[in-house]
Amino acid sequence: MSEPRPSGARRAARAPRSPLPRPPVNATSLTVAVVLVAVVLVLLTPGRPGTADRPTSATGQPVTRTVLGCPRSPVPEGVTTRYGVAAAEVDGYGADGEVSGTPRLDRGEASDLTATTVTGVDGLAQGLFAWRADSGPSTAVTTCPSPRASWWFTAVGASLEHQSTLVLDNLDSGPAEVDIRVLTPEGEIDLSETGGTGITIRPGGHLVLPLVELAPQNDELAVHVHATRGRIVAAAYDRFAPGPTAPSGYEWIGSQVEPARTVRLSGAPGTPRSRTLLVANPSTLEAVVSVELDGPSGRVLPPDLDQLSVDPGALVALDLTALASEDVAVRVVSDRPVVASLRSVVRDGDIVYAGPAGAVTDAAALPTVGRSVAHVTALGATARVTLTAYSSTGEEVERTTLALALHETATWRAPDEASYVVLEPTQGPVVGSMVYGGAAAVAFQELPATVRIPVVRPAA
């Protein structure tokens, strides 16, 4: 490298030829100023704003179409089955629209259902709920859910004393394909060879599947019914005998959508003969579970039970009979997502399942069948709910407001002339259920009112 000579390369743009302005100020101070400005500019540069890729919250819109499917199944001898539907009386719900499966239904009214599928459109899609009530030697009640892909049933069985049957309905016009997963106390059973996977249900089809065909000789099971294609309505009815010679009780088992770290079970009537909590762990890691009981006087922890360990893919039964004196709700807390259910054997051997109950913050409703007692448990610090009983014509029969202390479970008996009860929390979330004649229980679920429209964006 050589210092440029005046007679050197002609192509290089050298200073004398360039008409660039000569700075009049001192070069050193200019240099310092330039560096300082650069430093200031770098330091002044603000950090990048966070990315806005993640969508904000979904929006709710009034639901304009509600499809409900009631389980169809052969009933034990001597049992009478009735299907009912109601458009619950709730302020702000629409009054227009139509409901199929019943001659005519206006807002607030309840009616018998002539079909097992009911569709409400426009205003009457809001607040629509339907149920199936079996009465006879044993009382069993279940609500008619909307089709979806995932259904968990805990505390089903496939033995001589404990027989459960899955009832699957495909309400849609496309075929559905279903995989079934079974968890036992010993772990998960591979059902690929017993026909538990790839079960096709034709459009409008109906399938009754006794669990003994899939996983025979298992007393306690948890079952996952998963539609890999399409949607289904699934239900599980259960016949359980506390002993080889005892008469068997008959009940519908409440479903859970997905395993959760906190599962709340509502609808355990007091003074049963026995109470058994069943917790299954579908995950691949061991779950450490604790159990809490919320009764009329607040929370009670099972004695001698610090923590319950559930192996991956296994199911555990926990006897809670010692704490069976009161009406309670159960809270199962786990470090892994689990599914759970609580079986109570009541007098004369009938059984009641306290099924998974979702937190209720908006209006929920259930029918009254015989002696109907509402169980409501406060989830937060305190809660206040209004329970209103309506007749089948939509007339208000009785209304009460319950103020609940922390973890308190309160009960309220609905009047006999009522057709259904609407639960509306005015303060704090609650879980609740309706216990029918001490022999059946169904958890309150929020009525269809708004539909959550997820955030949708065009992609670039």
Next chain:
Amino acid sequence: MTTARVTALLVSHDGARWLPAVLDGVTSQTRPVDAFLAVDTASSDGSADILRERLGHESVLAGRERWPFATAVRHALSVLPPAVEDEWVWILHDDSNPAPGALEQLLDAATPEIAVLGPKLREWPSLRRLLELGVTISGTGRRETGLERGEYDQGQHDRKRDVLAVNTAGMLVRREVLETIGFDTALPVYGNDIDFGWRAARAGHRTVVVPDAVVFHAEAAHRGVRRTPLTGSRFHRAERQAALYTLLVNGSTAGLPWRLVRLLLGSLVRMLGFLLVRAPGEAYDELAAVVRTYARFDRLIAGRRVRRRTATVRHKDVKHLLAPTWLPYRHGLDFVSDVAAAVVNQAADLAAARRTRALAETGPVDEEAQSLDADSGLVARLVASPIAWVFAALLLLAALAVRGHLGGGSLSGGALLPPPDSAGYWWSRAFEGWHDLGVGSTAPAPPYLLPLAAAGTLLLGKAWLVIDLLLFLAVPAAAFGAFRFLRRLTDSWTAALWGGVAYGLLPVVSGAVQQGRLGTVVTALVLPWFAHAALHLFIAETEDRRSRAVFRAALWLALASAFAPLVLMLAVAGVVLFLLLTARVRPDLAAGLARSLLGTVAVAAALLLPWLLLLWGHDGVSSLLLEAGRPASELIGSLTATDIVLGRPGDVGGAPAWLSVGIAVAAVVALLRSDTRRRVLVAWSFVLLGLAATALLSGVRVEVDATGTEERIWLGVPLLLVQAAAITAVAVAGTGIREQLSTHAFGWRQPVGAAVVVVALVTPLVGLVWWAVAGTDGPIDRGSVTAVPEYMTDAAERDSDQGILVVRGSQRDGFRYVLLRDRGLRVGDEAMLPTAEEQEPLTALVGELASVPGPDALSAMIQRGVQFVYAPAPVDQQLAGNLDSLSGLAPASSLARESRAWRLDGAVTTDTGHRGDALRPWLVGLECLGIVVAAVFAAPTRRRQER
């Protein structure tokens, strides 16, 4: 032929310069003329006096100033005594000087069947160069002599032969033929010889050229030396007009329509050609000639009628005298090869100039160069040049770095969409007013489609190759541009080479290549060439060079801005700040610089104006801040001070930041060297400009219309400017740094300076090693173009109504969808997608499908041309269940078990009501024209052809 009578007839107009010699020539003939008659058409230079003095008053006829040649000849014939047998007229111009034996040789060659004889015309005053030995005309109207321009007369053409025509200068013609046929007054000056010869041939007369007879001709009118009211100042137009007229009136009737069309189109092509070589005057003449000729169709008819009267032989019998039909094509080929030769010669000249300069320099390369023969071959020179070795190494490293991207499939990923199948896709996208993208879009095409399309066309339509070359040759190409630019700033080739390599690495170390940031990569390639052109705005010696530099810089600026509009904004800001500063410290220079700089920016903006306006109207401010490609803001991290200083605009794909420390440190230390400080400070002003832009834009998020989301801006361009300016500062200060450090003892500065030099030198070397090892792995990858089953894209390609709705996401995180037409989105499409507002109905439909699909969902899909729905894994269960539940939507096979696909039963008919912008293609066409015009003005000035 002693019985022949010859009358010399000289037509003169302002020929006093040549007349005495001409008259001497005529009077010294070995076979004297029998009579000498001159017609002077009102010369103003004393020609008439000279004639009268030499020939006597009675032999000089006074004509009028505007008399055409034909009228002057006819006037002279009218005063001649009655014709006798075997009488000849020897026509001479006032600038044609016959050799002493000319007339004798002509007469010797005369036979009864020959009516016209012509001499060999040689150039006057050179006397040796051949001008004509007979003349004919080509199908395009070109006057054909069969000679090379400037050919020396060595007797190589001395063969007496029949020709179509001979020049009127020295033409010996039988008087009765001349009187019968005569010259056409419609041809005032040019072309009357060919016309006369053609008509004589049609009348059955032979025209023969006699090479032994020599006449020297100054071609005063043809060369524009003599301007008469008849030629006017536009002699090119007059010549062209005469040629067109001659062809149209003498050609066959059957061929007339074809000839009319051909000459019109030919004239337009010639006009375009003249425009392309920046000869607007000639272009205008071409146009004016054809318009004037065609406008007077009645004259053509009359001319043809006159010719029919004297014609006795058929057209095809004289056809052999006309130029061959292939001749114009041969001329076209010659022209192209001439241009190619000129380009090669210019390159050779530049290389020679470089060699000369290299010889003047010292250093290892130059010593080696000196030992080479001056005319040693290109290969030998390359082998001996370490610079060539460096660039060869860069090419090898580039080949090594792409090892991860070999194989089939198209490059895509990050900000880069896959390239289309052919460059035609880009052309059509650029020109169409309505794009069949998603629900249909009227968004303007981005400006970078045109350069991509042009490049793709040059690469035989292979669009993928354009993208591959841009990304994979970015380093050597950018390095070469920077090296060339830095050689202008520094005499040290090592400093320039260092700077070139350091700059060349910027596209990869910054991660721009790996993220598929076409805008930054193209800017990196173009910036040195723009800087090179912009430098001429300051150092150009002539106004012509400066003006060319303005257009050249504007073209480069427009090209970079087409890919990254931020470049134009930076240029505007830079120019404004510079002019403000100049106006303050050097007001004397401000006006001149303002014209050049503002001119550059204005021309660049004008070239981009339609796009800028349309894009601004469509996309708002985001059009100016986002560069080519997807925003891909997920690849842009938080910008720390280190990132800014070391030029790392993104989180993904770039080199470790410490790799660039050497440049930052050296750029600061470069300010310490006092003798180069002024130029280093100029470079630093660009560092500040880049940093200011970064500071301003770092916190900004722009809304992307197509998605309705706010995205962070990729700041590759301002940080590239910072790094480029820093490298320039270091290269300038690094000139002769070895001597500077070794000869000056200046305490602590010496070891510090040496350390910085070492760090700076090592920086690009480490960068090269990193590049070779890491390759160009990043978000971009070569693979399957779409993640959609092939049968769907096949169907969509066959019928764009069969759209594919691809939905990703979940209830919790929200859904994103894209409606694919054809084979999916391609490079450039990202800027033309319909706005979120235009897509709102489809957005609502997807929301419905993901929550509670109503009974109308299916008909809505049909209306929007959705034939397929595809949900890549993981699929939202509710969405899948909802779609399964829809009657009329059947499950279809998908790529993977976890993915889901549905197909609509029955046909889909899109009712989009295409309402494209009909003006758009014209605007783009206008812009193309603007680019060509700018390119013409940027090209080297054409040396005026000597006439």
